[in-house]
Amino acid sequence: MRFEKHVFICANQKAEGKPCCGEERGMELVKKFKQVLRDKGLQGKIRAQRAGCLDACEFGPALVIYPEGTYYGHVTTADVERIVEQHLLNNKVVTELELKY
Ligand code: FES
Numbered sequence: 001m002r003f004e005k006h007v008f009i010c011a012n013q014k015a016e017g018k019p020c021c022g023e024e025r026g027m028e029l030v031k032k033f034k035q036v037l038r039d040k041g042l043q044g045k046i047r048a049q050r051a052g053c054l055d056a057c058e059f060g061p062a063l064v065i066y067p068e069g070t071y072y073g074h075v076t077t078a079d080v081e082r083i084v085e086q087h088l089l090n091n092k093v094v095t096e097l098e099l100k101y
Helices: 025-041 077-088
Strands: 006-012 047-053 062-067 070-072
Touching: 006 025, 025 047, 025 077, 062 077, 070 077
Parallel strands: 006 047
Antiparallel strands: 006 062, 062 070
C-alpha cells in the first residue's frame, strides 16, 4: 500500500440551496490537513486530498479516512489537529465527529 492512511475531503459545490460541503470549506480543510501533515513530517506516510461528493452532503463538511472507511462530518479546521493525532497517528476514532453508516 502506498500510504498508511488516505484522507479524502469533500470539496464538492452544488447548486445554491442544495445541502453540500462546499468548495470553500472543503478546500480550507484540505489546506489545513496538508499543513499539519507537513509540519509533522508525515507527508510520505499519510495523504490528504480533495474529493468529490462522498454522499454525506447533509453532514458536511465531510471526509473519509481509508483503509478504515471511517466517515467524519461537520468537520472544521479546529478539528484537524485532533483527527491527525488521535485517528491518523493513534488509530482511535474521534467519536464525536464520526458518522455512523
Ligand atoms: S457535497 Fe460533500 S458529501 Fe456530498
